[in-house]
Amino acid sequence: MAGTGMTDPYHDPHGDDLVDDYLAAITAQLPGPASARVAIAEELRDGLLETRHAHLARGRSDREASTAAIAEFGDPRAVAAAFGLELAAAQARRVARGLLATGPLVGLSWIAAAAVNAFPPWRHQLTGPWLALPVVGLALLTAGPALGVTMTTTGRSATLESRADQQASSALTAVAVAALAAATADLTLLAMLAGHALTAPGPLRWVGVAVAASLTRGLLAGRAARRCLGVRAALP
């Protein structure tokens, strides 16, 4: 739009090519979901066009106003790096919340299945495939503190900007550990149930919910762990 005589950016929701290039340079470097990147680009575009408008009001040309607005916003790499840390922390917190919300549901579904079917862990000594049950306990003991670290390093007490890079990195590591522990617990539970079905013939009642819960949570947790580690590796 620059150079076309358009002087009012309020009627120019798309900005101009300089603004678009600048925004593209930022969003191309951002981690995380596309929806988050689009929202950031929209918010920055509004700010850039406001800044541009202020320069136009001071009598600058379209092109000069865009250049000045971009200069005021600063180095796109610095903006992308700051947003990258924020997105990384937000992603870690989102995954942690997901694990905290689904953990009790998955646990309850397995306790219910164990109670209904009188699985050995429910009433007897651990035998056969159920000998692997301590693995689940170990996974829970790992996931709990790891989620605590994630929520602490991304929470209210951690808003001081001075250590944002360390906090994002710690949060991503911790939540990846928690997600891997959750996936390990799910795999172990599913393997124990499969072992039970093969070695102790008889009808299994109400295990569908637990199996579906662990399959879904295990797959999602595994994928989330991989993504979090990927984002961590790409942190500046």
Add this chain to the structure above:
Amino acid sequence: MLKGHLDALLMATLAGGPRHGYAIKEALRAGSGGRFDLPTGTIYPALHRLERAGLIRGSWSVVNGRRRRSYQLTATGRRALTRERSSWREFSAAVSALLGEAPWPAPA
């Protein structure tokens, strides 16, 4: 100089009501007599961080055909700002006492 104070300053610009990113940056610049003229691009990630911490809340609206995100203090943010103001008053009073031109007490 702003390190460690940016969060409180950003919240202070919202004490009078909601603002969008550019308006917050302008409020910082104007309120500091031009001393705090930060790169605008760095204001936005800081606002997102404060929102994640529950200290401010962002909401979208459409202004002049563009989507705009404005921020306002949450109740938690207001309490945090009050605490920040109070601790800053104590800190600045102590520094003023030490750096002021009044003579220091003679060493014992």
